Amino acid sequence: MSKFDSIRPFYDAEVNEAICNSVNHPMMKSIMDFTFPDVDDEIWKNQLRRTHSIRDFQCNFIYQSVQKVLQKSSEGLTTSGFEKLQKNTSYLFISNHRDIILDTSLLNVCLFDHGLVMTASAIGDNLVKKDFLKTLSRLNRNFLVQRGLSPRELLESSKLMSEYIGQLLLRENRSVWIAQREGRTKDGNDATHSGVLKMLGMGSDEKNLIDYFKKIKIVPVSISYEYDPTDALKMPQLMAEANAEKYIKEKNEDFITLISGIIGQKKRIHIHVGDVLNSELDNIATEFDNNNKQIQALAQVIDDSILQSYKLWPTNYIAYDLLHKTDKFKNLYTENEKSLFERRLEMRIDESNSQIVESFLAMYANPVVNKLKYENAI
Template structure:
């Protein structure tokens, strides 16, 4: 298993040593003081030193951090679909992606509450350049997706990644979370990149690739936040793209985004777990004999599940109405909710910049547009 050493999280046998390495790091102190505000530092340090597995670290520490995030920066998390999952069973969760850390930690907290197998989760190695964040990611069962490689290195990296995901799902009975495309959705348009499916299929030992996708139990996941705490932070990249400019991230930008995602106000959050794509794959096999068309159809099946189950909030309807200069969905929000949304717009972006205004409104409005593809008239 040495070939996975560059990308894998810690083995349980490595956990305690890794904790000792960061025990006195100021960022760990900040995390623990946030999570356990009434506990003396020496107490949580002693508990951490008794930790010898990822599960213990996640259940005893990270789970509490998630509860504090929900308590301090949201109006609660609601979920549906978890009842369709079987205990002691691994799944490949393919998810839309809004927040660097929260998407996966909220999913895992809910899997834990339902006594289901928690995930190993893909994270871009560009997000964990800081040594402390790298250790924290590996303590939390994240594995690395290597970014910025040349074509030949990228091919080899994709193959290794595919084999590692295969190892987790089929040999270690470990669920896996992966985003439906590289990076977070910045414009509210959730769409599965067929390239992600091609990467996953590189480890297939089946004659028919679709049979492999049935074997690894693909489960689409839809997550939505009433307010995206990082919405304004996504604007510089959208503005650069609108001007056909190459966007270059600021130093520490990813870290600031992680902090904003965790601590910024979100109001309500919703996660829906779709059903395992099984009969859908049978239909794809029956209707397509070309592998590329099959992969495209599977990407569409994932999109159909995610978009149909995406929870729309008043913020989405408000943004749609403002953007399209209509009151079509005014029955789905109050004047007070609209006023709060407009004040937030004024605070977070330069409302005089039409591209910025349009970009932020579209971020919230596009999920409504996408949902309209599945229903002619949205209901309350």
């Protein structure tokens, strides 16, 4: 047994058996009916049974599924920065995190379209408790982040995951996607948690942590949705946090959020990949001489990249003006766009609760506030 068996995706030698065991599952039929609505079941089943690698599964099935999601629930995906990446090269993509499945799925579509190495991607084990979902995630090159652990278990799990990420990047030439924090950003304030960077550093075989971070080629990624398809679903947790209450998820809440993110309306989407962090790491090494300060400085560098390259949409400017009762950005949206956003607000939340209204608007407005910190005028 490999030490990584508890968290790793399938090896290619395991793919065909996993697919054959899942080909008749009702959820597989739902995915294929959605992706290939005009194709007879036996045709896609036979094609699946002839699939023997993760790449073939991703390219022939998952890629097509994501294209159908974009077609049905968005007004298009645009990108920037991918042309700066090198082919046949692995990168550690650290991104803001808004949607459970789509963030990494869309990034992989973009990497494939640009002829670049696709990622192995972190996913919380709380999201794949159902056997079929766990199989599907392993077929899609996800590795598991173990949740709900004691401090001692968390330390061991973090070491294991760090070592696995290092193996992927440095020995297998496989890119890796990981979110900048545990869980999705729900209030629109994207921020890198130092714990994520500390975990990554655990796998270092370098004396100098910064040398290791340079070796794994960190690339910040910013993903921006014009409409967050799960915006209303994020409200209960935000309300609990605002009232200093412990938030307890409903049964199947993660699954409902996952499905809502896929089928919910997103309008336009933009993904920007930043530059590989290199000179920034040299500057950090020069300025700070202990690991904690270096990690805090690196978190700030990643934040700077993500926030500055975040694509602001009319929805962000409308929410800012509604929240602050101003017309500061009225030249950046139309009256029709404003009416549509107000209609969304009316349909998705209880407008009689001012706290919920403010939280909903702040979710969309905070990216504007964050960008204003970098640009005096937009």
